Amino acid sequence: MASNSDLGSADFETLASTSDVELLKRAWRNEKAAPEILPYEAALIERAKGQIELVEENIEDYVENGIDPLVVSLYQMDLDRTQFLLRSYLRVRLLKIEKFMFHNLKSEEAESRLSEQEKVFAKSCADDLAKHFEESVLLKLPENYQSVLKQSLISEVDDMVPQPHLDTFVVCRSKNFVSLNLYEEGESPETVEMERGDLYFIRYKIVKGAIESGKIDLI
Amino acid sequence: MYGRKGYQLVKDFASGEKGQLKPFNSKLFDETVEECDQNHHLIQSLIRKMQQEGLDVQNNRNADHYGALIHHLSLIRNKRCLMAYVYNRAEIVRDLAWRVGLELLDLPSEIQEKLTTLEKEYFKNHSIALKSYMGKVGIELNVDMVPPKDPYIKVRVVEDIDEGIVLSDKTTNFARHSMHFLKRTDAEPYIARGQMEELTG
Structure with a gap:
């Protein structure tokens, strides 16, 4: 790092923000603040897992080689933090799957955002809850009213499935200049322009696309 | 009044402390299910009556049709209340798996007492799903719940x-x-x- 003393602070910032830990932190923060489940960061998670293993091995080596315990504990602390990020990231996702389990399996878009293991989890989650519903309530009701997803046989759509509220407001910061359409198509067009670093309190739906493409971060 | 039982059931849940279970109110629960059955019988007898009068059940809009509709709506409302009751309790049960432990024996006995047999069953099944996910990913997720300050x-x-x-x-x-x-x-x-x-x- 020292050899690059002429590196501007802005450049350094961009460089630092591409390290995996920073990326993981960003993914975790976005996931925590978004009302719906975001696409699974498969490659990033794999890299993070690999790095955690590497650091764990290094720490063991340090202990064996009798390196200063203080230094080791600093490494350990850094490791703990990264591990917390990883665990919390996966945990937040599982909690969202639990919350919207029927929705996640019903909508292809939502399902495509899950990792393979998460899909399996979502499936067994939904099966278990459906079974629980049937045994506690539904089998005791008249035949036409036994569906988990519909209020009764005559409901045309699934009207008993909780869905994420995409209209909810989120706090976000833009990383680049972006211009967003405030309303959906068909309504009167009105755009909002965000400069780099601007803070906004805005409906999730509007920034959804920009978050997925990495132009905006949730905080 | 139709629908009151379901309302009381939901209110019974809502009056509890957030995130804390109360004993399952099976008396009120069964009474609500009972009311659903009554509603259903009345719907059917009204439909039969219309059929006997030779009326087109699908399209006729007489007093009996609206009578049946009221029962249908009451039944749906009760169903939603029953489901909400079970669903919200199930949410707490899942939360226990996360916060306290994945084995039923991990739960303190005063919590176990408040769970019904079916809820215990659900707890076990859900824990299995969680364990199998953690096994496949190779990371324990139910530790490290608060951000670490000091190792x-x-x-x-x-x-x-x-x-x-x-x-x-x-x-x-x-x-x-x-x-x-x-x-x-x-x-x-x-x-x-x-x-x-x-x-x-």
């Missing part, structure tokens, strides 16, 4: 814990009221079960 924390043993628990870096005798300086990840499961408490400050 080691000070704890006091509150309840007698079986001797000789092997922690990742040492074995100790955890007599009650003894104080230890442990790795946070090692101590967390015991804190969750109320067997240790963290000493702060």
